[in-house]
Amino acid sequence: MQYIVLDLEWNQALTRESMRRKGFTLVGEIIQIGAVRLDSVNGKADTIRLVIAPKYYKKIHWSVRKLTGISTKSLENGLTFPDAYAQFMDWCGENVTFLTWGPDDLPMLRDNLRLHNMSTQSLPASFDLQRIFARQIAGKKQQFSLSDAMEQLGIPQTIPAHDALNDALNTAEVCRKLDLEAGIAHYDDPFPQQKKSPADDDALPRTIYQSYAEMAQTEFESPSPCPACGNDLTLSKWVRRAPGKRITLATCMCGEKFILKVRWKIDDESDHVFATRMLEEATEEQIGAYQRALRAHRRTRHRKPKTQPISADKTAK
Ligand SMILES: [Zn+2]
Structure with a gap:
């Protein structure tokens, strides 16, 4: 032996x-x-x-x-x-x-x-x-x-x-x-x-916030490290994909591209917000979908300015 x-x-x-x-x-x-x-x-x-x-x-x-x-x-x-x-x-x-x-x-x-x-x-x-x-x-x-x-x-x-x-x-x-x-x-x-x-364990980690504003500030603005090199990713404009779901394109100086997704739900009784942040390697298809959503978002903004403030998401679940 x-x-x-x-x-x-x-x-x-x-x-x-x-x-x-x-x-x-x-x-x-x-x-x-x-x-x-x-x-x-x-x-x-x-x-x-x-x-x-x-x-x-x-x-x-x-x-x-x-x-x-x-x-x-x-x-x-x-x-x-x-x-x-x-x-x-x-x-x-x-x-x-x-x-x-x-x-x-x-x-x-x-x-x-x-x-x-x-x-x-x-x-x-x-x-x-x-x-x-x-x-x-x-x-x-x-x-x-x-x-x-x-x-x-x-x-x-x-x-x-x-x-x-x-x-x-x-x-x-x-x-x-x-x-x-x-x-x-x-x-x-x-x-x-x-x-x-x-x-x-397929349950993604959820973060609980006291308010929509607190969630938005943390989830949409805090930096994410690039999984390939560790540097902070540069985030593009966030666009709405569905009620309670936004995505952005996250790029890195090392050349990697990711789609960053935030999903959230507002609890009716407590008004607490439950949010999940997900990073995915971006495929060409996803980048295309993001760019189309961004253009659609800009057209909506141009037509009806200021009728869709960020807090509108709060009622849409
Ligand atoms: Zn990188």
Whole structure:
């Protein structure tokens, strides 16, 4: 039996609306596989690091880039996921067990296998070292970050975190300070519960305001960060699409274009306003629809000036 310490990095959709939902909701697409063989021969580190070009979430989300330093361009020459996985399993060899830090990597690996119509049957047993650490060292049932665990065990941070191989190397260092056999013997569930992904929760967050004016000021005027680069988006004029629904075109200096939508409802009894703000990657079709709505809006304004003040929306639900 050989232990493989595995770490994955993945990208996410630029917006919630552009998440791939065919068959299941794809929370992340793997862009790096890093792994360390725990019992290396001759004390030499036996490692692998594979870079994958994503097929669906090709543009790197700014928060992923900020965390990992991985850019969209740097993945262009990456392997396909099926090739990378085949190379990785080849390197692993027969009769292995996976060790990860935290419960997220294995569900992500399973999802990406399903995405490429690949079998998940061949996946070896896997154990979450975070749980073993929590029981043996911390004595608390709580999730500790890898850097917290390293600090607690006096392991110096010498290589940058949030690179799949570096994280696997650091996880292996933590593992060497744990009683792995005892941890596995007392491990109740070798397959950690598939965490409910945020994508499963389809209710969009709603904000409650005291008045229409307060909602309008916040929802129509506050800045939105670009999901591709993190800079503030430039908002065009808001146009009315339906009662209680307005959209605008949001552009970024990085070249990305989005449609920003605000929907709201006014509660009859309390007069409170419930609003939801949604950002979608703009298609040519949506940009066209926005421009037509803008022209229609201008014509209405020109014909009947000042008969449609903003507060008119208040009665129209
Ligand atoms: Zn941008």
